[in-house]
Amino acid sequence: MDYKQLEESMRRLALAAGDVIMDIYGQDDFDVKSKSDDSPVTAADEAADALISEGLRAVFPDVMLVTEEQSESHTAKGDTFLIVDPLDGTKEFIHRRGDFTVNIAYVENGVPTRGVVYAPAKKRMFYTRADGQSIEETGPLHPDVIGQQNIIAVSKPDNKALYVVASKSHRDQATDDYINKYKVRDMKSAGSSLKFCLIATGEADIYPRVGRTMEWDTAAGHAVLTGAGGRVVCFDNHEELTYGKDDFANPFFIAYSPDVELKEA
Structure with a gap:
């Protein structure tokens, strides 16, 4: 896998999907349907999924792709693959609470090694760079303009608080x-x-x-x-x-x- 190409592709597709999602989010009303498991799905889920899937298949045609909105992909077998939730937090989207994300990840030998999480309503984007370090990007969050990449790290917690x-x-x-x-x-x-x-x-x-x-x-x-x-x-x-x-x-x-x-x- 070309990790630099992966980083650039996931970032670009997440931002593009976020734009599609926010276009629908800004409408006065949008349809909500139920899937076979009774979970909700909207036009935003489907449009973002189509955009991301097409983009990933174009750049990584030989990599297995699993995505929530394409049930036929759920029978795929393997431990190295791309996996997508085009709109994670559909209930948050429906209730206009803003806590929804675009999720794209690459799993190698059963371990997620690269990923992007983009929350378009909150203008927060997190991803792993090609070198495996996670960052939060701030700035314009534009597909063609990379903003400030701020290295992030877990806390040193106080187990009493x-x-x-x-x-x-x-x-x-x-x-x-x-x-x-x-x-x-x-x-x-x-x-x-x-x-x-x-x-x-x-x-x-x-x-x-x-x-x-x-x-x-x-x-x-x-x-x-x-x-x-x-x-x-x-x-x-x-x-x-x-x-x-x-x-x-x-x-x-x-x-x-x-x-x-x-x-x-």
Whole structure:
């Protein structure tokens, strides 16, 4: 893989998809449909998916591509592939809360090594550079103009006063029970893969997810967090979360700064 070409392609496609998404977000009304699993889908999901998929296939025709909005891709088998969630946080999009992202990632041998997470409504973009270091880009966020690349790194947390981030739309009692095992200074809610990025920047220390997610939900955020020195492990055994599973479904997991003293499930 040409990592420089990958970095440039993922960045450019994420920004272009973000523009398409925001065009629809700015409309007075837009249709919301239900998929076979009853999850919502909008024209923004579909338009962003078409744009990203076409772009990735043009540049990387020989790399397996898995994307949420193309069910035929969910039967693909392999441990090295591109994986896309064109609009992560559709519920946040529908309710106009702004916490939605474009997620594009590259998984190698079951490990997300490169990724981009772009939150167009918040004008925040995080990605792994060709060298594997994660950055947050600030500035115009224009496809042809690269702004300031600010290196990001996880926090050095105080285990007696942790900053916790949890899901905005999928919070439940099991999550609260686990969080209550820690000494928490502050807790915030966030939607989509932004939660990984808040840990990657040191704005939060730990994100436990006791609920269903798919690999396209997490791979890009996982890559960004890894490139900032963080980890993502399975909830039950604290082993590294891996990708390329048969159904692309994740077990429960914990994303965190390595200096957090993890509690048992």
